[in-house]
Amino acid sequence: MNKKNLAYLQIHPKDNVLVALRDLPESSEIEFAGKTIVLKQTVKAKHKFTIAPMSKDSEVFMYGVLVGKLNHDLDAGVLINTENLRHAAEDFKLGERKLAWTKPDVQAFEGRTFNGFHRSNGQVGTANYWLVIPLVFCENRNVLTLKAALEEKLGYQVQAKDYSNEVDALISKYNSGASVDELMGLDLQANRSDLGKNRLFPQVDGVKFLNHDMGCGGTRMDSDALCGLLAGYITHPNVAGATVLGLGCQHAQASILRSEIAKRDPQFDKPLYIFEQQLEGTEQDLMQKALKSTFVGLAKANEMKRAPAGLDKLVIGLECGGSDGFSGISANPTLGYLSDMLVSLGGSVILSEFPELCGVEQELSDRCETAEMATYFMQLMQTYNAKAEADGSGFYMNPSPGNIRDGLITDAIKSAGAAKKGGTSPVTAVVDYPGLANEPGLNLLCTPGNDVESTTAEVAAGANVVLFTTGLGTPTGNPIAPVIKISSNTKIYEKMPDIIDINCGTIIDGEEQIEEAAHRVLDYVIEVASGERSAKAVLLGQDDFIPWRRGVSL
Numbered sequence: 293m294n295k296k297n298l299a300y301l302q303i304h305p306k307d308n309v310l311v312a313l314r315d316l317p318e319s320s321e322i323e324f325a326g327k328t329i330v331l332k333q334t335v336k337a338k339h340k341f342t343i344a345p346m347s348k349d350s351e352v353f354m355y356g357v358l359v360g361k362l363n364h365d366l367d368a369g370v371l372i373n374t375e376n377l378r379h380a381a382e383d384f385k386l387g388e389r390k391l392a393w394t395k396p397d398v399q400a401f402e403g404r405t406f407n408g409f410h411r412s413n414g415q416v417g418t419a420n421y422w423l424v425i426p427l428v429f430c431e432n433r434n435v436l437t438l439k440a441a442l443e444e445k446l447g448y449q450v451q452a453k454d455y456s457n458e459v460d461a462l463i464s465k466y467n468s469g470a471s472v473d474e475l476m477g478l479d480l481q482a483n484r485s486d487l488g489k490n491r492l493f494p495q496v497d498g499v500k501f502l503n504h505d506m507g508c509g510g511t512r513m514d515s516d517a518l519c520g521l522l523a524g525y526i527t528h529p530n531v532a533g534a535t536v537l538g539l540g541c542q543h544a545q546a547s548i549l550r551s552e553i554a555k556r557d558p559q560f561d562k563p564l565y566i567f568e569q570q571l572e573g574t575e576q577d578l579m580q581k582a583l584k585s586t587f588v589g590l591a592k593a594n595e596m597k598r599a600p601a602g603l604d605k606l607v608i609g610l611e612c613g614g615s616d617g618f619s620g621i622s623a624n625p626t627l628g629y630l631s632d633m634l635v636s637l638g639g640s641v642i643l644s645e646f647p648e649l650c651g652v653e654q655e656l657s658d659r660c661e662t663a664e665m666a667t668y669f670m671q672l673m674q675t676y677n678a679k680a681e682a683d684g685s686g687f688y689m690n691p692s693p694g695n696i697r698d699g700l701i702t703d704a705i706k707s708a709g710a711a712k713k714g715g716t717s718p719v720t721a722v723v724d725y726p727g728l729a730n731e732p733g734l735n736l737l738c739t740p741g742n743d744v745e746s747t748t749a750e751v752a753a754g755a756n757v758v759l760f761t762t763g764l765g766t767p768t769g770n771p772i773a774p775v776i777k778i779s780s781n782t783k784i785y786e787k788m789p790d791i792i793d794i795n796c797g798t799i800i801d802g803e804e805q806i807e808e809a810a811h812r813v814l815d816y817v818i819e820v821a822s823g824e825r826s827a828k829a830v831l832l833g834q835d836d837f838i839p840w841r842r843g844v845s846l
Contacts, residue, residue, distance in 0.1 A: 298802060300324070303621060304356035309340040309372055311354075311617060311699075313800060316341075322369070331369045338617025338699035338763075340372040351380065355620065355708035357651055358382045360701065372701060379688040379702040381651035384673075386666055390658040391718040395636045396629060400811060402637070406821040407598040408605065408756075409529065413557055415730075416605035417529035418756045418821040419497045420596050421772045422589060424535045424582075425522055427549065428507030428542035431569065435537060438582060439501040446590070447491035448498045450833030455480075493594035496532065497823075499586070500771035502837050508542040511843030515543035520726040521839050523552035524752030526564065530772045532593030533563035535586045537578070540570030556728055563589040598823060604638030606821060607730045609755030609773070610713040611644070613743030616763025616780055617699020620709020622799040622809075623761035623780040629810040630759070631715035635733050642729045642755055643714035644739040644746045646676055650687040651704035652711040656736065660719040669722045672738045679842075690741050694764050713761070723753065725840055730754030743768050744836045747775060757817055767791045768836050769829025774820050776827045778813065793828050 300310045300322060310324065312335045322329040324343055335341045340354070345367050352360045352372070360377040370376070409417035426435050443449045458480040465475055502525075506518045526534045526549075538546055546566050553560050565585040572578040610627055612619060631641040643649075649656060653673055660666035680686050690703040700706040720733030726749060729735035737753050739746040743766060747758055751773045758773055760766075763780040765788040779785040782797030794813055798804035804812075819825040 301621065303354060306356040307353050308343060308346070309352055309354060310343055311621065312337050312339055312341065329369045331371075332367060333371050335371050340617075340699065340701075342366050342368050342370045342372065344368050352377060354705055355712075357655075357704070357708050359651060359704035359708055374696060374701055377701050379704055381704045381707075382654060384653040384657060384670060386663060386670070387654065387658045389661070389663070389666075391661065393632070393716045393718065395717075396632050396807070398633050398636045401603060401633065401814060404603055404818065405600040406603065406606070406818045407823065408601045408821060409532075409596050410599055410601065411529050412561055413559060415529035415754075416601040416756070417531070418606075418774060419530040419772065419823070420495060420532050420593060421497050421530055422499045422533055422535075422586065422593055423502065423525060423531055423772070424499060424586065425502045425525070425537070426504070426507070427519075427522070427536060427538035427544045427546065429503075429505045430508070430539040430542065431537040432503045434569070434575070434579065434582075435501050435503060437579065438535075438586070439499075441579075441583065442499055442586065443501075446493065446499065450498075450831070493590050495594045495596050496590055499590065500835060502771060502835075504837065504839050506839055506841060507544040508539075510543070510841065512543060514841055514843045516548060517726050517842065518544050518839050519548040520552045520555075521749070521752045523549055523556055524726055524728065524754070525772060526562070527553055527557040527560060528751065528754070528772060529756055531562070532596060533589045534565070535582055535589065536564070536566040537582065538566065538568045540568040563592055565589065602638070603634065603818070604732065605756075606634060606817070607640040607642065607754045607756050608634060608817070609642045609644070609747065609750030609753075609758040611743065611747050611750065611758055611760040611768075611775075612648075612710050612713065612762065613760060613768055614762040614764035614766040615695055615698075615700060615706060615710065618780040618797070618800055619700075619761055619763045620712055621780075622806075623763070623778045623796040624709055624712040625806050626778070626796050626799070626809040626813060627713040627759050627761060628715040629806050630814050631713065631734065632717050633810060633814060635715070635717040638732055640730050640732050640735060640754070641714070642735045642737050642750050642753055643711070644737040644750055645710065645741045646673055646738050647680070647687045647690045647703070647741040648707045648710040649673065649736075650677070650690070650707045652707055656711070656714070656719060659717075659734075660722065665719065665722050669719070669736055672722070672724060676738065698763060713759075725749050725842075726752050728754050740840055742838070742840075744838045745840045748837050749840060757821055759813070759817070761796075762792070765791065767829065767832065767834050769827070769832065769834030771835040771837055774827040775829045775834075776813075776816065776820060777829065791828050791832065791834075 361380040657666040721731040723729040729737040739749040785795035
């Protein structure tokens with residue numbers, strides 16, 4: 293797609309609807325396949341319209357797959373919407389292995405390196421963090437107390453905009469009798485604080501203080517999974533060591549955490565300090581021990597230095613959020629091409645968000661290297677969807693109001709576009725939450741479609757960089773891995789430059805091809821992984837962390 297001013301697009305030759313690339317007024321004449329289609333109503337950019345008369349229950353195809361069925365008869369040139377289209381997806385079963393794929397040209401990146409932190413187990417981090425985490429929600433306050441004591445003093449408070457002067461201006465105007473209109477008309481300019489420049493430990497990128505609402509009171513399945521998730525963060529190549537606070541009586545026991553750490557790294561040798569408040573006694577005793585241990589651990593972490601590493605040491609999480617009707621034809625295919633490039637170079641990619649793989653199960657299962665792997669993937673999909681339906685909401689209810697407003701009418705439409713992030717290479721591993729998914733090649737990781745829960749899980753699974761596509765805009769980040777935001781359209785990139793790193797709307801605009809965009813994104817990744825550039829989410833201190841709760845509260 294390199295022609296400027298292109299008005300519409302047929303994504304796949306099998307598709308029987310077209311995507312509007314710009315707003316198309318009612319009565320517009322569309323020339324397609326030797327026929328003239330007259331639009332029956334205005335079709336906004338990102339939305340779809342029919343190319344021939346279709347009867348009730350007819351199947352609608354996009355990306356070459358079934359994405360829905362019609363609720364009633366439609367003429368050619370009719371806007372597809374939630375009233376006339378319902379979710380439908382192909383059934384899937386164990387098929388033949390389809391492992392052949394065309395590797396992209398990676399000559400431009402052969403021999404390239406990034407400067408990372410080399411760990412004793414052979415993994416390489418793109419950053420060097422210290423973690424302070426609670427085993428149970430009872431310790432959240434103590435974790436925040438440690439944050440208040442350490443963050444600013446050590447120089448790790450993220451640069452932030454200080455709005456206190458603006459509040460002073462509002463108070464002054466209000467006290468002087470300003471009207472509502474006058475208050476609303478004030479031009480408030482926020483001052484940026486320059487905290488975080490004078491670090492005591494310059495080789496440590498930050499101390500990250502995680503909070504959550506789990507660890508007890510739920511199912512043992514959830515508390516065990518939490519321990520696995522936290523173990524994934526502690527053993528992560530971007531982490532130098534950790535301080536862990538527990539109460540003592542919670543379900544998420546320190547012994548379970550240690551066991552999960554050993555599963556992920558049998559020779560684990562990072563500094564790890566675990567304290568239980570019921571054993572230590574007073575809060576003062578607990579906090580003094582935690583402070584001293586954390587300080588000493590940071591001094592050890594500061595001994596680490598960046599050194600060159602091959603691109604095969606990159607583990608990239610693939611994520612999308614706030615998706616729109618352009619995501620599946622610009623940003624997501626760009627990540628798909630990049631994924632194939634990285635796999636060709638020996639690296640790893642993680643495709644997650646299983647509710648957003650609905651409708652493409654057959655293709656992905658056929659790409660699994662073994663029949664056993666394919667069967668496991670299908671079982672995870674079926675079990676997850678059945679649980680969702682038992683709770684009153686199947687995969688078909690996944691699209692959000694924002695998704696629907698911007699052209700993603702059914703879950704199958706959303707999924708077909710979302711799956712493009714995974715490229716075309718064979719699937720080398722299928723992993724359930726909260727396991728490791730860092731095998732060379734394409735890894736499938738079972739997570740929710742929820743942006744933050746999925747990103748949280750991908751990082752625990754080993755992603756040392758996350759590439760996150762968005763069409764509507766989202767600030768999502770992660771405490772320990774850079775989350776690089778990539779827009780599907782130029783409009784949102786220009787509107788939200790403080791949270792979006794890279795624009796792939798250039799593809800929609802006809803200024804760039806997918807391959808060119810993928811090269812540009814991978815160059816950006818190498819800079820971020822080397823510490824030469826910071827992702828916008830890192831600059832904003834967007835440390836989103838939400839464990840996935842599968843069970844119920846008890």
